[in-house]
Amino acid sequence: MSNEQQSIKLSLLLTGNELMSGDIVDSNSAMLAEALSPFGCTIYYKATVGDDLALLEQEIARIAGFSDVLVVNGGLGPTVDDLTAQALANVMRVDLLEHPQAMADLEQWCKSKNIAFNAANKKQAILPDGVGLVPNATGSAVGFSAEINGCTVYCTPGVPSELKTMFSEEILPRLPLDSNAKVKRQRYRVFGMGESGIQERVFKSGLKLPKELELGFRASLPMLELKLQANHEQDYALLEHFSEQVEQLFGAHIVTDDNRSIAHVVKDLLLAQSKRVTFAESCTGGLISSMLTELDGASGVFDAGFVTYSNEMKQKMLGVEEATLIAHGAVSQAVVEQMLSGALDRSGADLGVAVSGIAGPQGGTTDKPVGTVWVAWGSKSEIKAHCFYFPVDRKRFQILVAALGFDLLRRELMQVNEEAAYFKERSLKNKN
Template structure:
């Protein structure tokens, strides 16, 4: 319908129905009403570990002369952030490659991929990388309840890199399945550097995998203390020769907490497999 000089188009939310309406009705009408004055090009980059505000501030500080002919936009989709570079004129098209190179150099290994992507998790990028390197991975999960293993095994070909994972929610199972010493749990607690490193070591020994991710935390909404508030988590990652662990506090809703913890664990291993020496942004602010 038309309301004054405004054209209002109402559509259903069902994707299959909307797709046909867009293709057969809406887009032709819009093209007739608003004929394109120049060709539009869109280039996409997918990143992890940088929020929109952080990225915008980084661009403002580092690339203050960003050209007006190249529009830049962000679209957050857990866990990745999509960056869109859009040009509408020949001047923008000619300089696009140069400015995209500046951007990729600035963001480094925060960039997961360049171009169109229908991938949803960090496992989509890690599994092919492990297959290429002929390496295997195991997981020892507590607060994520098997989410990391689930994301890995959702990828076609995961059987080549993943044989077993461990979900040890209770202290008893951490000791029984992963050989975490009872004394370690008693002295430091389940959510501690000592425990998560012991979980990682036990998982490597049990599975004989090349890499490991281990997590133990407080997903909430209950269970936090003054010293270990809700959102606390220890993530351990590495291999038999080098294990690291880091504490994070991620005070968000339970489901988002688990998704973020899983994504960070997968990203830390991705960086290790790539031999990246860059410090991810989420390690700088925690």
């Protein structure tokens, strides 16, 4: 959508040394863009600055000069490096004053949280003279707004959960957005295929989207999001038709068309089928179990998991035979099959996954390089196993292996006969 079609020019100014150094990854701009999208609006301009008062003043004044709305995000806390209020006051050429309502709200917040009200907290209620308040329902730092050269400036907290509530409940209703916007989209979360693989499949299929629809990708870990969008109501039928085409094209690689994680999808399938699951983990160190147990309702499908990092614990906890370890090594088909068999016996679960691999950066060999992982999955009556290869850094390796375990379970629960693309693309034998 072109900028000329937007109802307003809304810009975003992020502030904080943590953003500049990479200590904090910006997720707020994506969240704001997501909230604006249904109204046919995108972020017109975005900038990030550190905790530098002069630079912050300069950017507020500059961006306000070409924007209808400016959201300043961050710098509202109680510490000396929180400079947004002072910067806005300097641009407005007004004094900082104690705001009675902001002070009352802050005192009440501290009381409700049983937090001592002190001078540092009080700083959050010292605001530019004449600003309007933007309530913060979930945090201590009140938001505030002002007009600068015809631009409405909203100053908001940097904490994502606080910003999300403030923006959706307080700021969005105040914006002159197109309430008749007709943007509609279909989202799919795909596992086991990267952007290049998805684009190649689209190209080979001959699928040609009409100009009325937009196709987009958003890479994330461990799943990739695929989006189809129609900007006008008269194109909804096209969107529905081509959504069906996309679903047929990617089949079981589509994990979900909502925001659930892959672990959440598996949990829901297990609950629906009244089945319980167990995990025997080595290289993932408990991550698979953690991804499941962080979800509400996990107790309905999960009793026990086993983290057996050493060979000794594989033997003691899961009954893996010493002779098997000696003959094949910990990263082998025979070992993961025995790990899973032991976990199923000891937990009484219906299904399970076992993983043993080389996360790196050391420990690889010619036959089993860093990134090699053996995965076993299934039930007591049928245990399957396969060797995969993920030549990525240690953290990404663990995340991908954990997600792979869930995806294999998902396909098992759904009785999917179609072989996933990763059996070919991520098999160790195809690493060259």
